[in-house]
Each structure stands twice: as structure tokens, then as C-alpha cells.
Ligand SMILES: Nc1ncnc2c1ncn2[C@@H]1O[C@H](COP(=O)(O)OP(=O)(O)O)[C@@H](O)[C@H]1O
């Protein structure tokens with residue numbers, strides 16, 4: 560059974576004259592353990608596709624099976640549990656909470672998940688160590704570089720030990736040195752078995768991925784595997 564299976568997904572924002580067809584009949588299968596890059600021009604539907612895969616957004620038509628389950632048939636609380644437990648999200652703008660330290664930011668999803676305080680602290684420390692931020696645990700986002708903030712966001716995504724990571728332009732706000740560091744971390748995670756789907760408009764970063772899915776105007780125009 561594939562990890563993710565999209566069948567003829569259509570997503571339309573708005574209606575009538577203002578309708579935007581963001582995804583047009585998109586079908587896609589992702590197996591466990593893949594590293595796939597999603598590429599395409601701005602407005603081609605990449606974020607909409609990722610939000611669908613991450614159960615953050617619902618299609619207007621078509622079906623999405625995640626781990627064999629028809630996502631449309633799940634309740635909002637079941638979806639929230641899946642997002643919290645099985646999916647780690649990483650965004651371009653890091654989306655850390657400014658008033659919380661790195662450690663507190665990483666702990667937060669575990670707070671929502673109901674993990675006990677001493678256990679979640681241990682998990683968060685371990686996640687920050689994995690991204691080499693053991694010296695920044697008590698720093699606030701404003702006291703960290705962009706690369707450090709994104710590594711904190713990766714640690715937060717890892718805290719619940721999800722099987723998949725969805726990253727929307729994770730290096731979009733970073734210079735090339737910090738981008739390479741983030742990519743190295745993502746490849747490490749993939750080699751440890753995590754399924755990774757990463758949006759990028761940097762062709763040189765996409766070229767490193769085992770699979771490149773190219774979107775144009777809401778459609779998949781190519782889907783190639785290098786291995
Ligand atoms: N919430 C929204 N409401 C209306 N239109 C939207 C919304 N989100 C995205 N769109 C439109 O859908 C299309 C695809 O957007 P998006 O998935 O964000 O593309 P990308 O991530 O490739 O830039 C664009 O035309 C965009 O303007």
C-alpha cells in the first residue's frame with residue numbers, strides 16, 4: 560500500500576468568475592521512504608498540493624488515501640491527530656513562536672499531543688541535538704540566525720517522530736551555505752527512513768532529489784525518478 564495516493568484531485572478557490580483552479584485532476588502516488596521535490600513556477604499549485612498531502616486543505620473533488628485511509632472520511636479531530644503525530648511541517652518563514660525559546664518551540668507540539676512535561680523536555684532536547692542546536696536551546700528566535708531558526712523548526716517537526724516531513728520552500732529564506740545545511744539534514748532524515756516531500760523553486764536543490772514532480776498551472780507536467 561502506498562503512503563500517499565491522490566486520485567484526480569481538483570482544488571478550486573472561490574467560485575464563479577473569480578474561481579481559481581489551483582489543482583486540475585492531479586493524480587500522484589508516493590511510497591514510504593521517498594524523497595520527492597515538487598517544483599514549478601509561482602502560482603502553479605505547489606503549496607495547494609502540499610497542503611492537501613498534509614491534510615491542511617481539502618480538495619473539491621477526487622480522492623486522497625493516506626496510509627490506505629480515505630482522508631475525506633476522517634473527522635477533523637482524526638485529521639488533527641494525523642497532522643500532529645504522523646506529519647512534520649516545515650515552512651519558508653520558519654513559523655516559530657517569537658515569545659518562546661527554541662526548546663519551548665520544539666516542545667509545543669508535544670504539549671498539544673499530551674506528552675508529560677519531563678518526557679517532552681527530554682524529547683525536545685534530543686531533537687535539538689539532532690540539528691546541532693544544543694547550544695541554542697534557551698535562545699529566542701530573534702536571537703538566532705535564519706539557518707538556526709529553520710533548524711529549530713526542523714527539530715519541532717521531528718519532535719513527534721513523524722513518518723513523513725512536508726517542507727514548503729524550506730530554504731527559500733536562506734543563503735546558500737545555510738540552504739546546504741538544511742538539505743543535508745533533510746537527506747540524513749530520509750536515509751533514516753523518513754518520507755520527505757519538499758517544495759523548491761531552486762532547480763539545483765531539486766536536482767539532488769531522487770524524484771522531481773513538476774507542476775504547471777495546476778497540473779503535473781512531469782514526474783521523474785533519477786534512481
Ligand atoms: N486561499 C486562496 N484563495 C484564493 N486563491 C488561492 C488561495 N491559495 C492559493 N490560491 C491561488 O491558487 C493558485 C495556486 O497557488 P499555490 O498553491 O499557492 O501555488 P504555489 O505554491 O506554486 O505558488 C494561485 O493562482 C493562487 O493565487
Ligand SMILES: [Mg+2]
Nearest residue numbers: 605606607727
Ligand atoms: Mg507556495
